[in-house]
Amino acid sequence: MQICSAREIAAFVQDGDTIVVSGCGWGLATPETLLEAIEQRFLSTGHPKNLFIVNALSIGDGGKRGLNRFAHKGMLRGIITSELFWTPSLQKLVYQNKIEAYCLPAGVIQQLLREVGAGRSGLITSTGLDTFVDPRQSGGKCSTACKHDLVELLHLHGREYLRYRPFKVDLALICGSVADLKGNISLNEEAVTLDCLHLAMAAHNSGGHCFAQIRDIVEAGTLPARSVTVPGVFIDALVEAPAQTIAYDTPYSPALSGAIKPSHPRIQSPLHDxxxxxxxxxxxxxxxxxxxxxxxxxxxxxxxxxxxxxxxxxxxxxxxxxxxxxxxxxxxxxxxxxxxxxxxxxxxxxxxxxxxxxxxxxxxxxxxxxxxxxxxxxxxxxxxxxxxxxxxxxxxxxxxxxxxxxxxxxxxxxxxxxxxxxxxxxxxxxxxxxxxxxxxxxxxxxxxxxxxxxxxxxxxxxxxxxxxxxxxxxxxxxxxxxxxxxxxxxxxxxxxxxxxxxxxxxx
Structure with a gap:
C-alpha cells in the first residue's frame, strides 16, 4: 500500500474530475488535510480546475473549511449535495449561477452512490416525488447553470417513482481513524461511520481511485476484522495525518467515538428564549x-x-x-x-x-x-x-x-x-x-x-x-x-x- 503526502494526492487530481467526499457538518469524518492540499495546489497553479464535487451531508464551518475550499473562480464546475448551510462561499456561487448546483435528499445521494458502486442502473425510489427534486418541478436543479437531468419520472406497476441516474466517479476522498499497511481502514475512533465504504466502492468500481486520510497507520494484520469498515482492496493510497481531529476544533474523544459510556446523562440546558x-x-x-x-x-x-x-x-x-x-x-x-x-x-x-x-x-x-x-x-x-x-x-x-x-x-x-x-x-x-x-x-x-x-x-x-x-x-x-x-x-x-x-x- 502506498503511503503518500497530501501534496502528492493533490497533484494526482485531474482537471474535470468528479470527486466524492466523505464527511458531514462541522468536519465529522472529513479528509480536511486532503481538501486543503487540493485547494493550495489550485491557488498556486490554477489546477485542478472544473471539478465536480459530490457530498451527501455537506461539510463546512461557515467560513473556509470543508467544501468551502472549492469555492474559487474556475476551480469548481458543479456540485451535488443536500445542503449549503455550512458553505456560504458555495451558496454565493449558486446564487450567482456560476456553477451547476444540484440539491438532492441526503439519503438519496448516499443510496445512489451505493448503486453506482454496485454497477446498477441508478436509484429507483419514491423519495422526492412531488417535491422540488421531482423533474416536473426543478429536478433538484438550483442554478440556471445546470446542464444535466439527474432525475427522471418512472411508472412501474401503476405507481410513480423517481430514477436518479448514475454517474462515473473519478476519485473518492475518505477519512478513517486507523489503517494497516494493506490499506484496511477502521473508523472506530470517529464519531460517525457515514458512507465511506460505498464512496470507496463507487470510485473503485467506476475505474477511479480512492485515497484515505488516516490518523494512524499500523502493521498489516493487526486490525480486528470486525473493526475494518473499508477493506484495502478499494484503497489506492493512504495519507497519514496525526493531527486529524474528530470534528473541527474537537480532538479525539472516546465518549464521542463510543469507546466509553458516560457515567451519567448530560441534561440539555433549558432554552432561554x-x-x-x-x-x-x-x-x-x-x-x-x-x-x-x-x-x-x-x-x-x-x-x-x-x-x-x-x-x-x-x-x-x-x-x-x-x-x-x-x-x-x-x-x-x-x-x-x-x-x-x-x-x-x-x-x-x-x-x-x-x-x-x-x-x-x-x-x-x-x-x-x-x-x-x-x-x-x-x-x-x-x-x-x-x-x-x-x-x-x-x-x-x-x-x-x-x-x-x-x-x-x-x-x-x-x-x-x-x-x-x-x-x-x-x-x-x-x-x-x-x-x-x-x-x-x-x-x-x-x-x-x-x-x-x-x-x-x-x-x-x-x-x-x-x-x-x-x-x-x-x-x-x-x-x-x-x-x-x-x-x-x-x-x-x-x-x-x-x-x-x-x-x-x-x-
Whole structure:
C-alpha cells in the first residue's frame, strides 16, 4: 500500500474530475488535510480546475473549511449535495449561477452512490416525488447553470417513482481513524461511520481511485476484522495525518467515538428564549412510549430539554440520520455526533431504515408553509439552503410535527397572568400563499395517510383534507387578531382546545 503526502494526492487530481467526499457538518469524518492540499495546489497553479464535487451531508464551518475550499473562480464546475448551510462561499456561487448546483435528499445521494458502486442502473425510489427534486418541478436543479437531468419520472406497476441516474466517479476522498499497511481502514475512533465504504466502492468500481486520510497507520494484520469498515482492496493510497481531529476544533474523544459510556446523562440546558421554549414544550406532548423518533436540528432540538422528553428517555427509540441510536444526541457544531449511543450504523443503513418507513414520529423545522400544508426549508428569500435529510425523513414517517416561530426569528412574546402576549411580531411571514420550494408535499402526505401537525408559539395547526386547520391557540391569544391576520391565506378554524396550560407553567 502506498503511503503518500497530501501534496502528492493533490497533484494526482485531474482537471474535470468528479470527486466524492466523505464527511458531514462541522468536519465529522472529513479528509480536511486532503481538501486543503487540493485547494493550495489550485491557488498556486490554477489546477485542478472544473471539478465536480459530490457530498451527501455537506461539510463546512461557515467560513473556509470543508467544501468551502472549492469555492474559487474556475476551480469548481458543479456540485451535488443536500445542503449549503455550512458553505456560504458555495451558496454565493449558486446564487450567482456560476456553477451547476444540484440539491438532492441526503439519503438519496448516499443510496445512489451505493448503486453506482454496485454497477446498477441508478436509484429507483419514491423519495422526492412531488417535491422540488421531482423533474416536473426543478429536478433538484438550483442554478440556471445546470446542464444535466439527474432525475427522471418512472411508472412501474401503476405507481410513480423517481430514477436518479448514475454517474462515473473519478476519485473518492475518505477519512478513517486507523489503517494497516494493506490499506484496511477502521473508523472506530470517529464519531460517525457515514458512507465511506460505498464512496470507496463507487470510485473503485467506476475505474477511479480512492485515497484515505488516516490518523494512524499500523502493521498489516493487526486490525480486528470486525473493526475494518473499508477493506484495502478499494484503497489506492493512504495519507497519514496525526493531527486529524474528530470534528473541527474537537480532538479525539472516546465518549464521542463510543469507546466509553458516560457515567451519567448530560441534561440539555433549558432554552432561554420563551417562544422557542413554548414550541419545544408543546411538541414534546406528542411523544409516546415505544416510538421510533427523529428530532431535527434547530427549534425542534429544543424538545430534548423538556421534562416530557426526560421522562420518556429509555422508553422511546431516538435516532439521527448519521447513524446513532439512543444516546445523548448533540447539536450545534456537533450535530450528528452523540455520547453513549447504544448502536452506531452507517448513515446509509440509517437512511434505508428511514426510507422504508421505520420512524413513527419526526420533529422537523419549517421555514414556510402554504395553504395546502406544503413546507419549504430548502430555499428561503431566494437563497438555496438545500433539504438535507428533510425529504428522506418527512416523506416516509408516520407522524410529522413541524416546529417553527409563527412570524420568524425576531418574534417576541411574554407570558404573565396565565396569558401569552405578542410583544412583537417577527419580520418573516412564515404562512404564505405559495412556498418558494416544496420540500414537503402535503397532498402526498394525505395520500400516504400521514398525520401532520404544525406547532408555533401561539397556535397549532393540523393538516386536514383540504389544507391547514387551526386547532389550538395559546391562552390569551385571539385567533383572528394574533394568528389569522398574520397569514398569507385564509385558513379553516376548528379550535378544539387551548394549548395545554401546564406547558406554560413549566417555563
Amino acid at each position: 420563551l417562544a422557542r421554549s413554548i414550541i419545544a414544550q408543546r411538541a414534546a406532548q406528542e411523544l409516546i412510549e415505544n416510538a421510533a423518533v427523529h428530532v431535527g436540528p434547530g427549534i425542534p432540538a429544543g424538545m430534548r430539554s423538556t421534562d416530557r422528553h426526560h421522562e420518556l428517555v429509555g422508553k422511546i427509540w431516538l435516532s439521527c440520520e448519521q447513524g446513532h441510536h439512543n444516546g445523548q444526541l448533540l447539536g450545534d457544531t456537533l450535530y450528528g455526533a452523540a455520547r453513549g449511543s447504544e448502536a452506531l450504523l452507517t448513515s446509509l443503513d440509517q437512511y434505508d431504515f428511514y426510507s422504508g418507513g421505520g420512524l413513527d414520529i419526526a420533529f422537523l423545522g419549517m421555514s414556510e408553509v402554504d395553504h395546502r400544508g406544503n413546507v419549504n426549508i430548502s430555499k428561503v428569500h431566494g437563497k438555496v439552503i438545500g433539504p438535507g435529510s428533510f425529504i428522506d425523513i418527512s416523506q416516509n414517517t408516520r407522524k410529522l410535527v413541524f416546529c417553527g416561530l409563527f412570524t420568524g426569528a425576531d418574534t417576541q412574546v411574554k407570558y404573565s397572568k396565565n396569558k401569552l402576549k405578542i410583544v412583537k411580531n417577527g419580520s418573516h411571514t412564515k404562512f404564505v400563499e405559495r412556498t418558494e420550494h416544496i420540500t414537503f408535499n402535503a397532498v402526498n402526505a394525505r395520500k400516504n395517510g400521514q398525520e401532520v401537525l404544525y406547532i408555533t408559539e401561539r397556535a397549532v395547526f393540523q393538516l386536514g383534507p383540504n389544507g391547514l386547520i387551526l386547532i389550538e391557540t395559546a391562552p390569551g391569544i385571539k385567533a383572528k387578531r394574533d394568528v389569522l391576520a398574520h397569514m398569507g391565506f385564509a385558513c379553516k378554524v376548528d379550535i378544539q382546545r387551548k394549548m395545554p396550560e401546564h406547558i406554560f407553567n413549566a417555563l
